[in-house]
Amino acid sequence: MNINISNSSGEPIYLQISNQIKTMILEGKLKEGDSIPSMRVLATELRISFMTTKRAYEELERDGFIESYTGRGSFVKAQNLELYKEEQIRRVETLLLEAVDTAKKAGISMSELHELLDLVNEA
Numbered sequence: 001m002n003i004n005i006s007n008s009s010g011e012p013i014y015l016q017i018s019n020q021i022k023t024m025i026l027e028g029k030l031k032e033g034d035s036i037p038s039m040r041v042l043a044t045e046l047r048i049s050f051m052t053t054k055r056a057y058e059e060l061e062r063d064g065f066i067e068s069y070t071g072r073g074s075f076v077k078a079q080n081l082e083l084y085k086e087e088q089i090r091r092v093e094t095l096l097l098e099a100v101d102t103a104k105k106a107g108i109s110m111s112e113l114h115e116l117l118d119l120v121n122e123a
Helices: 013-026 039-046 050-062 081-106 110-122
Strands: 066-069 073-076
Touching: 013 050, 013 081, 039 050, 050 066, 050 073, 081 110
Parallel strands: none
Antiparallel strands: 066 073
């Protein structure tokens, strides 16, 4: 599993792991029933604490992306379209909030920001 950890991102490592696995699931790179590495294996591969991977997996389970079974491992859970859409809406909202904040700091009006969004959408 190809997970990249950035120590300079400001985002906790467990969230980086969780978000990257969610993205793989949502993009179809990981499918229903696929196994994911054990917490210990992933911790060893990434050279991080077992507790960090445990927290990431707990987050994934809580959000309904994986199921874990004692002695068997963790597997991608069936995704419903509503969960997928909600996750995507949250990602877009986060990015838009960041864009609005940046625009305000740069003195860009909301109408100019709307124009930029339309231009980007056409590309």
